[in-house]
Amino acid sequence: xxDFLSNFAxxxxxxxxxxxxxRACKDRHGSKAAIAEIHGFNPMxxxxxxxxxxxxxxxxxEHVEAILNYTKDIRILQSAAAAxxxxxxxxxxxxxxxxxxxxxxxxxxxxxxVGELFTTVSDALxxxxxxxxxxxxxxxxxxCLIAAVAQLKKLARQKAESDVETN
Numbered sequence: 001x002x003d004f005l006s007n008f009a010x011x012x013x014x015x016x017x018x019x020x021x022x023r024a025c026k027d028r029h030g031s032k033a034a035i036a037e038i039h040g041f042n043p044m045x046x047x048x049x050x051x052x053x054x055x056x057x058x059x060x061x062e063h064v065e066a067i068l069n070y071t072k073d074i075r076i077l078q079s080a081a082a083a084x085x086x087x088x089x090x091x092x093x094x095x096x097x098x099x100x101x102x103x104x105x106x107x108x109x110x111x112x113x114v115g116e117l118f119t120t121v122s123d124a125l126x127x128x129x130x131x132x133x134x135x136x137x138x139x140x141x142x143x144c145l146i147a148a149v150a151q152l153k154k155l156a157r158q159k160a161e162s163d164v165e166t167n
Contacts, residue, residue, distance in 0.1 A: 013136035014143070017079040021059060022052045024073035031071060039066045082139050090147030110152055113145040 015023060025031045032050055036043040041063070048057040050067070068076050074091050081087040120141050124134035 012140060013133055014078045014082040014139040015075055015136065017064075017076070017083065018052050018059070020073070020075040020079040021064060021067050022050055024067055024071040024076055025050050027073075028071055031067075035066050035070045038070065041066070078140065078143055081143070082136070088143050088146045090143065090150050110145070110148045113141065113148045117141040117145050 025035070032047050033043055035041070036046040039062070045057065046063065048054045049059045049063055051057070064076070067073075074089065077089040081089040117138070120134075120138050124130045124138060130138070
């Protein structure tokens with residue numbers, strides 16, 4: 001568990017759900033108090049529930065929903081998808097302008113993601129075994145690759161639709 005508390009793991013790995021929820025609140029100063037106030041939770045109890053070092057209090061489904069709703073932290077969904085095993089989460093940008101985005105640049109992004117995934121797997125296998133943090137990092141890079149492909153697909157579809165409309 002302590003391996004996942006580092007800033008490196010928080011940015012480069014799929015976190016366990018409790019750690020993802022903790023980091024979502026921790027990374028945004030004042031978010032625990034704001035969430036508690038918005039949703040009518042006791043601030044002290046809610047803070048103890050979010051704290052992964054506190055074994056006496058546990059998060060309830062309404063806490064998880066409130067944290068996700070307030071923080072919009074993709075790491076929470078990535079954690080749930082990793083726990084499922086056969087699900088992937090990707091976050092589409094709010095606006096994609098097909099006229100400002102070069103398709104070659106997007107293909108380059110996808111290619112970079114493939115390279116990052118292979119590098120991560122290669123680095124993990126150098127010592128002949130894959131530890132939890134390495135596996136979590138591989139899973140995150142795989143999700144990022146799928147997200148890049150999905151975004152490229154969406155751009156291509158939008159471009160094709162706009163080309164049909166102009167003809």
